[in-house]
Amino acid sequence: MRMLAILPMQANQRSAFAEIWIPWLRDTMKRTPETEDLAIMADPATYYREHGGEVFLAMLDGLVVDAVAVKKLGDAGFEFCKLVVAQQARGHGAGRALVERCIAFAAEQGGPALFLQSFNALDVALGLYRRMGFIDAQPPSGMFVLARTEVIMKKRV
Numbered sequence: 291m292r293m294l295a296i297l298p299m300q301a302n303q304r305s306a307f308a309e310i311w312i313p314w315l316r317d318t319m320k321r322t323p324e325t326e327d328l329a330i331m332a333d334p335a336t337y338y339r340e341h342g343g344e345v346f347l348a349m350l351d352g353l354v355v356d357a358v359a360v361k362k363l364g365d366a367g368f369e370f371c372k373l374v375v376a377q378q379a380r381g382h383g384a385g386r387a388l389v390e391r392c393i394a395f396a397a398e399q400g401g402p403a404l405f406l407q408s409f410n411a412l413d414v415a416l417g418l419y420r421r422m423g424f425i426d427a428q429p430p431s432g433m434f435v436l437a438r439t440e441v442i443m444k445k446r447v
Contacts, residue, residue, distance in 0.1 A: 299345040348384040366430030367403035401447040
């Protein structure tokens with residue numbers, strides 16, 4: 291049986307997020323990373339933590355296979371950002387586990403809600419989010435809406 295663990299990013303894993311996320315965005319989704327994306331990927335843990343968020347990695351049998359960031363949005367709550375599940379990790383529950391960890395983090399920090407941005411091509415992910423209780427929403431104040439965003443959702447925590 292394969293072992294899945296969701297852990298905060300450590301200093302020695304600084305490049306792990308970018309190594310998974312940038313190729314996924316460019317090659318799989320055929321989208322160009324925006325300026326903000328590239329700046330964040332240079333040091334995601336520092337970027338998110340200094341603003342009250344966190345970066346989580348999914349480890350499958352000790353290898354980093356997935357990543358997600360949680361961004362503080364002021365009084366509106368939090369946003370989970372840049373969730374990516376590597377091809378070899380699909381079907382092992384890592385995506386759901388990362389979202390559950392983001393929900394728990396937002397609740398632990400006082401919520402009141404967790405938001406996300408996505409696009410319609412990610413129909414499997416959007417279905418998962420809806421099954422987990424996310425609903426369509428307007429962006430809260432403090433959310434930087436990316437040019438590629440087509441869907442914004444939220445869940446009360």
